[in-house]
Amino acid sequence: MTEKPTTGLMKGTARGMAGLFLCLLMLVVNLSGKAFAAKDIQVNEVRIGEHAGYTRFVVDMNSQVPYEIFTLSGPYRVVIDLPELNWAQKKSKPLGLVAGYRYGLFRPGVSRIVIDTKKPVAIKKHFRIAPGGKSGHRVVIDIIPVTDQTFAATSRKVTSPDWPDYIKRHQQRDVVNSTPAPTPAPEKRKPMIILDPGHGGPDPGAIGSMGTYEKKVTLSVAKAVKAALEKSGRYRVRLTRDRDFYIPLRQRYQVAEKHEADLFVSLHADKIDRRNVRGASVYTLSENASDKEAAKLAAKENKSDLIAGVDLSGYDEVVARTLLDFEQRATMEQSWHFAEMLVKDLGQEIRLLRNTHRFAGFAVLKSPTVPSVLIELGYLSNRKDEKLLRDPVHHRKIGSALLRAVDAYFRRQNRLSRS
Numbered sequence: 001m002t003e004k005p006t007t008g009l010m011k012g013t014a015r016g017m018a019g020l021f022l023c024l025l026m027l028v029v030n031l032s033g034k035a036f037a038a039k040d041i042q043v044n045e046v047r048i049g050e051h052a053g054y055t056r057f058v059v060d061m062n063s064q065v066p067y068e069i070f071t072l073s074g075p076y077r078v079v080i081d082l083p084e085l086n087w088a089q090k091k092s093k094p095l096g097l098v099a100g101y102r103y104g105l106f107r108p109g110v111s112r113i114v115i116d117t118k119k120p121v122a123i124k125k126h127f128r129i130a131p132g133g134k135s136g137h138r139v140v141i142d143i144i145p146v147t148d149q150t151f152a153a154t155s156r157k158v159t160s161p162d163w164p165d166y167i168k169r170h171q172q173r174d175v176v177n178s179t180p181a182p183t184p185a186p187e188k189r190k191p192m193i194i195l196d197p198g199h200g201g202p203d204p205g206a207i208g209s210m211g212t213y214e215k216k217v218t219l220s221v222a223k224a225v226k227a228a229l230e231k232s233g234r235y236r237v238r239l240t241r242d243r244d245f246y247i248p249l250r251q252r253y254q255v256a257e258k259h260e261a262d263l264f265v266s267l268h269a270d271k272i273d274r275r276n277v278r279g280a281s282v283y284t285l286s287e288n289a290s291d292k293e294a295a296k297l298a299a300k301e302n303k304s305d306l307i308a309g310v311d312l313s314g315y316d317e318v319v320a321r322t323l324l325d326f327e328q329r330a331t332m333e334q335s336w337h338f339a340e341m342l343v344k345d346l347g348q349e350i351r352l353l354r355n356t357h358r359f360a361g362f363a364v365l366k367s368p369t370v371p372s373v374l375i376e377l378g379y380l381s382n383r384k385d386e387k388l389l390r391d392p393v394h395h396r397k398i399g400s401a402l403l404r405a406v407d408a409y410f411r412r413q414n415r416l417s418r419s
């Protein structure tokens with residue numbers, strides 16, 4: 001389907017001049033290479049309409065943008081990728097085949113909308129419409145219900161004609177290999193700590209009753225911990241993300257491996273059904289979960305890639321990486337020691353959950369070479385915890401506790417390497 005021409009712009013000389021001026025302005029914007037800068041593109045509204053036989057999903061924006069759309073199964077989803085956008089609109093109620101949707105920065109240069117559908121669907125139509133009436137530039141997607149078999153046979157990527165060119169200019173910034181790992185002289189080599197703020201972009205993580213987003217809490221705390229560790233002058237610190245975008249789980253620990261990190265700390269602040277439960281807890285990798293709650297939590301955290309609409313079909317199975325690898329065993333033992341120290345030092349600063357150190361099969365902790373822990377900083381389902389998790393003073397307390405635990409861990413490592 002072709003796009004409708006812009007109407008009403010060329011009526012009369014004055015409008016003609018205005019149109020010409022607008023065209024020139026657009027040309028200047030394009031030449032200066034800022035055509036798709038985040039600050040320029042605004043989502044006005046998302047509209048969902050139920051029609052006979054199909055559901056229409058409309059993204060209304062202030063500019064015409066290129067797009068890519070594809071479907072995923074397990075669970076069934078439709079993913080729309082667009083250039084970096086500002087999301088000022090309020091959310092629309094799910095309707096028809098749409099069970100819900102979320103959005104965010106998938107990676108620098110690409111914003112993503114993930115639509116959960118009630119059943120397998122196919123993209124029947126996709127097109128853009130130029131501004132008209134009260135509406136701005138629109139990307140329109142019509143989805144229809146299909147059988148599982150049809151889904152498997154028809155699932156494919158569709159794009160606007162200008163998407164391949166756009167994506168060529170915004171090649172995937174490789175999070176793992178984007179910056180070469182520094183190689184300082186061995187005697188000067190300070191331990192490298194990787195801090196991983198959980199979730200991000202289209203995956204908000206848990207959302208508290210006061211509207212606190214886990215993805216924002218984890219980033220703020222990571223920055224506070226980084227500041228505390230760096231101020232000591234004893235460590236090099238990197239964050240897996242320093243702004244609000246998504247990184248697939250496996251890439252998070254690959255960043256640590258690439259930088260030959262000495263420790264990997266993933267930060268989270270989840271929700272739990274029982275609202276009176278509060279306090280921080282620390283998790284390390286294990287084949288068998290320590291308890292039901294830990295197993296449930298790991299299962300939830302491991303869904304992060306699904307929530308963010310990551311297409312895992314291209315990922316090879318990590319068959320060789322069994323937990324029984326000798327190297328992994330040694331790494332797991334070091335992770336265990338660090339977790340124990342964390343529990344002790346965190347307990348001096350903030351409230352802890354009972355049985356603070358727990359175990360489960362967290363995907364993000366599976367590096368065979370870098371000792372890794374996951375900290376649940378508290379529960380966003382508890383009002384007191386939520387208040388604290390929004391408080392910069394609390395973030396700094398976590399920072400000092402982390403510094404003491406990291407110090408204790410490396411004192412032990414040094415003792416072991418000397419003996």
Ligand SMILES: [Zn+2]
Pocket residue numbers: 198199205206214267268269270301
């Ligand atoms: Zn989380």
